Amino acid sequence: MARRHDPERRQRLIDAAIRVVGQKGIEGLSHRTVAAEADVPLGSTTYHFATLDDLMVAALRQANEGFAKVVAAHPALSDPEADLPAELARVLGEWLGGDRTGVELEYELYLAALRRPALRPVAAEWAEGVGVLLAARTDPVTARALVAVIDGICLQVLLTDTPYDEEYAREVLTRLLPVPGTRDASGPGSLPPATAG
Amino acid sequence: MARRHDPERRQRLIDAAIRVVGQKGIEGLSHRTVAAEADVPLGSTTYHFATLDDLMVAALRQANEGFAKVVAAHPALSDPEADLPAELARVLGEWLGGDRTGVELEYELYLAALRRPALRPVAAEWAEGVGVLLAARTDPVTARALVAVIDGICLQVLLTDTPYDEEYAREVLTRLLPVPGTRDASGPGSLPPATAG
């Protein structure tokens, strides 16, 4: 009854969708659950997002900004003087250490692209976005490699209940840098006692 | 009518489940679709696998053997003399280059562990299995890193429609090896022209 003329309805639906995925997983995402979460009638969700894919694309696009924000909060990542692997490892630690819901959500939507072609471009945008950011500090090949290993590390943490090990991440990221840039390196020569599974 | 006393029913249901996931994705997996694919009545699937999780665990466990078989087919991976990164890159190429259905299926079930705790241990088994195999050639930390980057590379290929680049994979894997083992290295010093996004 009341809520006629709600100009932010669409945005609130996206927010609701993100909350739903965060709480029930992507399988729990439906027009109805989103409608309930946003406290709007069912018909409203189908009006603003004709198909579920539309809604997921919008949600994934917005969720992607989560990591971007964490990155943006660390200007050191763009500082050519800073220790890139150490900074990246720290950022990952923050991201994985905080409310894990956000990370799971982002990866869940990200991974959903495996079966949903509609999400594929958005997933690519994410990888490319992080890649571009990192390429500014290294080179395209290294950047892609860093993105790959970041994904891999996050998956290991999320999928196998292994706690995140920042020192391990730093070591692995360091190894990926092209050799000329031995950085200020305290010497990657020998392994840290680190944490092996 | 006919098929009373079918001693391999259970196994055929697992096979059918794998085919279903391969064709329709994990969301298409249901007691009914599996029953149809295996050409058995609905009640039969619920008899052998009370819950869908049971069925998925069995399917994931069997699917995991896919990569293991590819690995086993490359004894060079266990040969201390062989060039590990090159061999790994080649194996990945074979795996990703063949019938992609198998890879997608394996990753789909693997990634499903993100939201299904029941699958978590099986996913961990896989990572650990590959890890142990690689640890025999390097060390635990490096092995975990290799698994991470392998996952990351596969995800990049599967999620962003980027073709697999074996040379790139070889380079990245090489960098991950601990420095003392500069291997026979033709010199990781400079980047290949490679493929950058």
Added chain:
DNA sequence: CCTCGTTATGTACGCTCGTACACATGGGAT
């Protein structure tokens, strides 16, 4: 041969889902 428990089968119940569609409403253009 007969009994009995494991295995197999068919059907039904209650639920959620995507989608369609008819109707209400209110703000901006005229």
Added chain:
DNA sequence: ATCCCATGTGTACGAGCGTACATAACGAGG
């Protein structure tokens, strides 16, 4: 002030789902 259409609302339909359960067939052990 009026009209019109983008926006909002409620309800219904058909389909698929997990699950439960009563019943049938079979093979092993008596």
